[in-house]
Structures are given as structure tokens and as C-alpha cells.
Amino acid sequence: xxxxxxxxxxxxxxxxxxxxxxxxxxxxxxxxxxxxxxxxxxxxxxxxxxxxxxxxxxxxxxxxxxxxxxxxxxxxxxxxxxxxxxxxxxxxxxxxxxxxxxxxxxxxxxxxxxxxxxxxxxxxxxxxxxxxxxxxxxxxxxxxxxxxxxxxxxxxxxxxxxxxxxxxxxxxx
Amino acid sequence: xxxxxxxxxxxxxxxxxxxxxxxxxxxxxxxxxxxxxxxxxxxxxxxxxxxxxxxxxxxxxxxxxxxxxxxxxxxxxxxxxxxxxxxxxxxxxxxxxxxxxxxxxxxxxxxxxxxxxxxxxxxxxxxxxxxxxxxxxx
Numbered sequence: 001x002x003x004x005x006x007x008x009x010x011x012x013x014x015x016x017x018x019x020x021x022x023x024x025x026x027x028x029x030x031x032x033x034x035x036x037x038x039x040x041x042x043x044x045x046x047x048x049x050x051x052x053x054x055x056x057x058x059x060x061x062x063x064x065x066x067x068x069x070x071x072x073x074x075x076x077x078x079x080x081x082x083x084x085x086x087x088x089x090x091x092x093x094x095x096x097x098x099x100x101x102x103x104x105x106x107x108x109x110x111x112x113x114x115x116x117x118x119x120x121x122x123x124x125x126x127x128x129x130x131x132x133x134x135x136x137x138x139x140x141x142x143x144x145x146x147x148x149x150x151x152x153x154x155x156x157x158x159x160x161x162x163x164x165x166x167x168x169x170x171x172x173x
Numbered sequence: 174x175x176x177x178x179x180x181x182x183x184x185x186x187x188x189x190x191x192x193x194x195x196x197x198x199x200x201x202x203x204x205x206x207x208x209x210x211x212x213x214x215x216x217x218x219x220x221x222x223x224x225x226x227x228x229x230x231x232x233x234x235x236x237x238x239x240x241x242x243x244x245x246x247x248x249x250x251x252x253x254x255x256x257x258x259x260x261x262x263x264x265x266x267x268x269x270x271x272x273x274x275x276x277x278x279x280x281x282x283x284x285x286x287x288x289x290x291x292x293x294x295x296x297x298x299x300x301x302x303x304x305x306x307x308x309x310x311x
Contacts, residue, residue, distance in 0.1 A: 039269065065199055078233075
């Protein structure tokens, strides 16, 4: 993460949040599972349009402690892979204004040690005080080698809905 | 015959009870758990900065009582995050309080030395502790 920051040193304008929100939602007829993480780190370099996000898996909070335990120990193996990351480019960053519009972001999402290129859309707006991005997208657990045991196959959806909300503030080193 | 039926019933009910209790098992109550590691904010961050993999093995999921000077108390809706000073310029230890501690945190001021107890979830730009409670404040 720090190396990535160093490569930004020539950028004029950087935006950062350490309190980004990412939640995910799995829906099946048997049960719904959701968790929320409020300590997501996200950095945007306005000059290059580059975006870097780092997520601590153990910061995902579930209502049920047992689910949180299974998530960490069995599914994402957070002791082995404590972080998920996203490194990408915001397409047409210069077109972001004070009125909300949909912007595309393309980059590499790494979860559970596996990387996949994704393109997502975010509703984005920018003022002097904040660069706000919200949206949601779907991921397939199989893309990231997250294995669901057959016993709970009907409790967890293969397709997970991921929602995010970042309110970046201007960042001066 | 009847005795066996009763035993089976008892075992069956016990299993259901255990299953139900486990399914609804409560989240860790940090305040009630003993401290795994006592450390200063500076040492904790330094250990993560110098060797993150080793620090992860040592600190992740542990109940840590971290001592340091408050540089920032941030209220974010109903969430409170207290940042502790370290020798590094742009890295600190950030502790997110449990909901029940939010009222107490109003008394915490910048520059104050505190000991916060929480669970370590890892290191991004700062070391992050969640479910924190305030142990003492001078």
C-alpha cells in the first residue's frame, strides 16, 4: 500500500478516506447473509485518475458471530489472506462535477489471493470538500476460489452483491 | 424400550439446544475478556510497518490493550474512532469504539493519554482495532 502511495507523490490532488463503507449481501430462499466494513481505505489520485482500495477482511461485521467466524476461518481464510484490494483507473475522471453522475472504474480486484479484472459503475460527485462515490456490483465466489461446503450450498448465494460508499476528503501529505 | 426413547429424546433436545445456542452465539464482549497483549501505540505500529506478515501472525484477532496519546477523536454518526499518536508521520493506531462506549468518549480530549482495549483486524495505513473499550484515561 505504501509503495502505491509513493508513486502518487507527483500527483497534485489526492483524495482519501479511511472510513469507506463496503457491505455485501447474499440472498437465498433459506437465509440472507450480510456484513459491513466501515474501515475501508480508499485513495484517489485526481491527476492520473488512479484509485486504490484496501480492505481488512476481519473488519467485516456480521450480526451473527458464528457467521463471522465461518466467514473468516472457512470461506475467505482471513488469517492467510487478511486483505482484499482493488487497484484501478477511473475512466474520464475530469468529467466528474458537483452533480452526481455515473462513472466507470476498471481495475483488478483481489480477494482470497485471487485477482480478477472488473469494471464497475459508481455514482460520483466532487466538491472542494469531498469526492463521493457510491454504487454496487456483483461478484462470483468461484472467481475468487471461495469454496462453499455442500452442506450450506443452499444458504449462500454464488453471486454476492457488493455495495460501497466512499466520501474521500482532500489529502495533503 | 421406554428408557431408550427418553434418552434419545434428551440427546435430541440437547443437540437442538446446543445448535441453537451456537447459531445465536454472541459476539465477543471485549470488556469482559482478558487482555492478550499490552503494548504502546508506537511499538504496535512500528511492528506492523517493519514486518507486516509477522505482525499479522502476532496481533490479528488478539485482544490488545494499547496505550498512547490521543491525536484525534472523530464522531461519524454513531461511530467513534480514536487515533493514537506514533512516531511515524502518517500512520497511527485507530481504535473504533463499541456503541456502548460512545458516551464515555465525549470526555476524551486530544493530547490525553489513554489505554484502549480492542481486537486487532490488521494494518492499512494505520493499525486498526475494533470493538474498543476505554480502559482508563488520565
